[in-house]
Each structure stands twice: as structure tokens, then as C-alpha cells.
Amino acid sequence: GDSVTQMEGPVTLSEEAFLTINCTYTATGYPSLFWYVQYPGEGLQLLLKATKADDKGSNKGFEATYRKETTSFHLEKGSVQVSDSAVYFCALRVQGAQKLVFGQGTRLTINP
Amino acid sequence: DTGVSQDPRHKITKRGQNVTFRCDPISEHNRLYWYRQTLGQGPEFLTYFQNEAQLEKSRLLSDRFSAERPKGSFSTLEIQRTEQGDSAMYLCASSLGRDTVYGYTFGSGTRLTVV
Numbered sequence: 267g268d269s270v271t272q273m274e275g276p277v278t279l280s281e282e283a284f285l286t287i288n289c290t291y292t293a294t295g296y297p298s299l300f301w302y303v304q305y306p307g308e309g310l311q312l313l314l315k316a317t318k319a320d321d322k323g324s325n326k327g328f329e330a331t332y333r334k335e336t337t338s339f340h341l342e343k344g345s346v347q348v349s350d351s352a353v354y355f356c357a358l359r360v361q362g363a364q365k366l367v368f369g370q371g372t373r374l375t376i377n378p
Numbered sequence: 379d380t381g382v383s384q385d386p387r388h389k390i391t392k393r394g395q396n397v398t399f400r401c402d403p404i405s406e407h408n409r410l411y412w413y414r415q416t417l418g419q420g421p422e423f424l425t426y427f428q429n430e431a432q433l434e435k436s437r438l439l440s441d442r443f444s445a446e447r448p449k450g451s452f453s454t455l456e457i458q459r460t461e462q463g464d465s466a467m468y469l470c471a472s473s474l475g476r477d478t479v480y481g482y483t484f485g486s487g488t489r490l491t492v493v
Contacts, residue, residue: 270420302484307486308486309381309382309469309484309485309486309487310421310469310471310484311484312482312483355420355421357420364409364411364426364433364434365411365423365426365434365436366413366421366423366482367423368420368421368422369420370418370419370420371418371419371420
């Protein structure tokens with residue numbers, strides 16, 4: 267079946283550090299890929315997306331590139347801020363399906 | 379429109395009781411989804427509506443669970459004879475159109491605790 271695997275957290279970094287959160291997937295069809303972010307006490311928010319191989323999604327300084335050959339969609343940010351502290355979820359949606367399949371989430375804490 | 383609203387935010391109930399949650403989607407969104415999120419895990423799909431029609435149900439949705447979306451507007455999720463394993467965050471999301479490639483808009487969730 268379809269699945270998403272994220273690097274285990276929690277991840278703790280200092281402000282201005284470089285961030286990578288790994289995400290790999292298994293899909294029976296051709297998926298669209300997403301990163302969602304969940305701030306404390308809030309709902310999940312779409313951070314970025316990519317719909318086909320080699321697409322790069324970007325938003326708020328975060329980037330992720332759809333790598334079909336490695337079935338990966340790693341999240342990166344060059345310089346993190348305290349306000350980036352949240353839980354990050356990688357997700358996929360197979361073409362023709364309605365549901366999103368999520369990874370288990372990675373809790374990120376940024377210290378000043 | 380302020381987004382997807384869920385009510386209540388928190389619910390504590392005794393085992394064996396019935397509970398009902400409500401979701402109000404973004405008004406122009408014709409698709410509505412329910413997910414369940416347990417501690418330390420990502421959300422898991424439960425069911426999906428297009429307008430008032432329930433088009434897909436996960437096998438996670440046992441006979442004790444029922445969801446409705448009368449008139450294609452708000453939706454309710456009812457759990458009968460709650461069990462401790464039902465304790466989780468119940469998330470509602472909505473989207474517009476045939477293609478959800480742009481992702482959903484999620485509500486803040488209803489946290490259920492069964493004691």
C-alpha cells in the first residue's frame with residue numbers, strides 16, 4: 267500500500283542552522299507530494315507541494331524537490347528561526363485518489 | 379469566511395457514551411474529509427464526502443462510527459459506545475473541485491479523551 271516514512275524526531279537546532287527533514291515514500295500510482303506544518307494548538311497548514319518529478323515546492327524559505335528516482339521529498343531550509351518550531355508532516359496523494367497519506371510527523375524545536 | 383471550524387475543541391467522555399463532533403467547512407468547498415490523529419502519529423483518513431454523498435470510508439471506520447453531511451454543508455461524526463482506543467484528535471478538512479492537488483484546508487480538530 268501507499269506509505270510515507272519521515273525521519274524520526276524530535277529535532278532540535280539552534281537559530282540560523284540549516285534544516286533537513288527526510289521523507290521517503292512508497293506509492294502504487296503516481297503521487298503528488300506535500301509538506302504540512304502544525305503549530306501548537308493549530309490545524310495542519312499546507313507548507314508546500316510538488317505534483318511531478320523534479321518539481322521544487324517552496325514557501326517561507328522552505329524547499330523540497332520531488333525526486334522520483336529516490337522516491338524522496340526532503341524538506342530543507344537554509345536558516346531556521348524560533349518561529350519555525352512546529353511538527354512537520356510529509357504526505358502524498360495518489361493520482362485519482364482523494365485521501366492524503368501522512369508520515370508520522372517530525373517535531374522541530376529551534377532554540378534562540 | 380474564517381476557514382474550517384470544528385466543535386467542540388475538547389471532549390472528555392466516559393467509556394460507553396456516545397459523542398458527536400461537528401465540522402463547518404469553508405462555504406464554497408464541496409469536498410469534506412475526516413481524519414483521526416493519535417499521539418505521535420500522522421493523521422489517518424477516515425471518510426470523505428462530495429457534497430452530501432459519502433464516497434469513501436476507511437476500514438478504520440468501524441460500525442460504531444458514522445458520519446453525515448446533510449445538504450452538503452456541515453458534517454457530523456458520531457462515535458457510539460466509545461472505547462479508550464477512540465481517544466485521539468479528530469480532524470476535519472475541506473477542499474474545492476475535482477483536483478485536490480493543492481491540498482486541503484484543515485480545521486484545528488476536536489480532541490477526544492475517553493476515560
